[in-house]
Amino acid sequence: MASQQFEPPSGTRDFLAADLRVRDHVFSVIREVFERYGFEPLQTPAFERLETLTGKYGDENDKLIFKILRRGEHEASGEADLALRYDMTVPLARVVAAYGSQLPTPYKRFAMGPVWRADRPGKGRFREFAQCDVDVVGSASPLADAEVVCAVADALDATGVGDFRVLVNSRRALTGLLEVYGVAAEVGGGVLITLDKLDKLAPGDVVRELVDARSLDTLTAEALVGDLTAEDAVERMRTVLKDSEEGRAGLAEIDRLLDLAGPTVGVGRIAFTPSLVRGLDYYTGVIFEVVAAGMPGSIASGGRYDRLIAALGGPDVPACGGSLGVERIIGLLSNAEEESRRIDVAVTVMDQDSLAEVMAFTSGLRSAGLRSEVYLGSSRKLAKQLKWAADRRARYALIYGQQERAEGMVTVRDMDSGEQNQVPVDQLASHLRGR
Amino acid sequence: MASQQFEPPSGTRDFLAADLRVRDHVFSVIREVFERYGFEPLQTPAFERLETLTGKYGDENDKLIFKILRRGEHEASGEADLALRYDMTVPLARVVAAYGSQLPTPYKRFAMGPVWRADRPGKGRFREFAQCDVDVVGSASPLADAEVVCAVADALDATGVGDFRVLVNSRRALTGLLEVYGVAAEVGGGVLITLDKLDKLAPGDVVRELVDARSLDTLTAEALVGDLTAEDAVERMRTVLKDSEEGRAGLAEIDRLLDLAGPTVGVGRIAFTPSLVRGLDYYTGVIFEVVAAGMPGSIASGGRYDRLIAALGGPDVPACGGSLGVERIIGLLSNAEEESRRIDVAVTVMDQDSLAEVMAFTSGLRSAGLRSEVYLGSSRKLAKQLKWAADRRARYALIYGQQERAEGMVTVRDMDSGEQNQVPVDQLASHLRGR
Known part of the structure; x- marks a missing residue:
């Protein structure tokens, strides 16, 4: 530990040689996999114009943006004009808008590097941390979704994470599900946010929240949670979703993804998972999450988000992508790392x-x-x-x-x-x- | 070019695949050379506490620091508490102070990454640009200086820069020179800053500035500039410096460096250069600069700075180091780069x-x-x-x-x-x- 006076700022880290070598190794093997898929590297500045970032992440998250004070004679105004990158997606939308025809179509890019969020620092939660995103902008093809899932799984294998599973669902299947259970469209988003907690809360607690906070009637809430958490949830869903056009479309895109990505990922390592929700409301098609044995939460996730690039200020193009939880992956590997020889x-x-x-x-x-x-x-x-x-x-x-x-x-x-x-x-x- | 609305902030750049691959390649070959010398990588956060940076770079440069606004309820104060890294040396001093005995002795480290300066952007001048430093902290040995010079030259060779020369001088030799010419100690620093312009200004203009701005008498100024710019400047200096103890010590350390680094750098590529000054006043021993054929200015530089780490808030330890002008080197190589195949x-x-x-x-x-x-x-x-x-x-x-x-x-x-x-x-x- 650094003596207090000389510690790096709260929530940030100094990486000395041993740690830095593990990090660089992880980035390097991931980069190699993405390049094999024909994804191209992109690096944008550490900061963007403030107006590029504000209003893109919701009011609560906007508070976590590190803002940079104007300089020179304007410094005294106390105003900011720039802000540190909060994620890799807003810069991607800006780049797609900026370089349009200079980019390949579709634009398959990966981005790895630090982002900054003024979150309360805690165990495993930092204010400067690496993100690693892979996206396809400008293709509506189901092959694009499959490519993203395969690239993410291959990259995880390359880092040596090994024992993981890819959970797959579809935002359209979830929409169909709500439709079949008679959940009103205007509360649907909230219901999904609550259902997303099924991996953390007991089923009874989720039912309670659906009733108390999302105004579902108890019977509907119990049936919904019961079906999603049943042993035979997959079979139930396959039956239930047939009653909705969105549900059928969702099922079809899930099966398509399993069909296309299964052989590469390993058929036993990828599965339709009805209770997978992904709280973020920008997803429009298939969604996925990767979980590893013995680790709470996910180590990668993603999906199709056909309207997000436009919402972030870019052109209106279909897109899908995935994000690797590199800090968690590095954490897994660092603990395992042996003390290696430093010099010959x-x-x-x-x-x-x-x-x-x-x-x-x-x-x-x-x-x-x-x-x-x-x-x-x-x-x-x-x-x-x-x-x-x-x-x-x-x-x-x-x-x-x-x-x-x-x-x-x-x-x-x-x-x-x-x-x-x-x-x-x-x-x-x-x-x-x-x- | 990016369409204006979506351009990256003034003075920063988006790196698309072709450019980014050249950059990453340059960083990678340099890293490999430094590792072969037993230098260890170090990565510090993008920002430091504001008080870690202020007062370290001089008043004019302090204005170029990007400051980060306090967050939450403190945002309205308009005050900053953090600031973007301005160079790699202040973070090094902090790290040496923080981790002391956990670091190898001496601590040989390299650091490569972006720094941020709110300079007026211009051709080849950016607000976000990469620095690449290699330093030895905690050794007074002349071998340390030689290792730095050899590592810098090897790294330049590895990037493919090729046709370069290493110019060597010593701050002690310069001190001796001023002594012999009877320049008062209190104007010595200013005289050296003016002499540093000998590579850009005509000798007559340098004489004029020495007289007008540094209050030397014309005879002294003419003799000094005459000796430094003479065909046989090296021989003149070797004679002149014998009259001063500092001068003799400076000559000895120059010869030591040529002796130790010459075989590795290539004897014809490294030479005592009496007119090399390096304006920065923190150097205490040998100084060097690398110049490349057909390029104005230098592509690398460095020297011994035994009191700087302490002045920057670290412990009082001897140190020396060098810095590669990576942006210039990348610029050289990018122009030469051929369009390569993207995929197989x-x-x-x-x-x-x-x-x-x-x-x-x-x-x-x-x-x-x-x-x-x-x-x-x-x-x-x-x-x-x-x-x-x-x-x-x-x-x-x-x-x-x-x-x-x-x-x-x-x-x-x-x-x-x-x-x-x-x-x-x-x-x-x-x-x-x-x-």
């Missing part, structure tokens, strides 16, 4: 007259791709320098004292076994490279 | 009934590492889909119509030659992989 070769410095020679052969080691460090401290004692080599978790330490120099040799010490060998200076790189 | 395989969709099969063999191509895309548009026409494949600059297009499906074959079209072959579905990945 630690070069001790025994003789001030031979510094140039030491630098020269170290340079050769680096050219051969060996991670090598020269001792930069002030001690002349070998024992102290070998302790430094051990602290750096080097595989080998090199000793080049007066005797070695006279003989044109370098002593190579294996830091695990303590074994020492003499190797001619001009064979050092190939010798160490070979081991 | 474009998969057309001729038959709605075979979508699942198309997805399945595309998935196989991706597993084999081929960058593959499926057509997501609405046209059923082959010609239109082949135009899409050409727009995507695919190497191959695949056609899987009813006839191919009946025969278990896929038609592979070479997008350069137009040649078409039929390949069994189950041999597709190995066939394309092999070519």
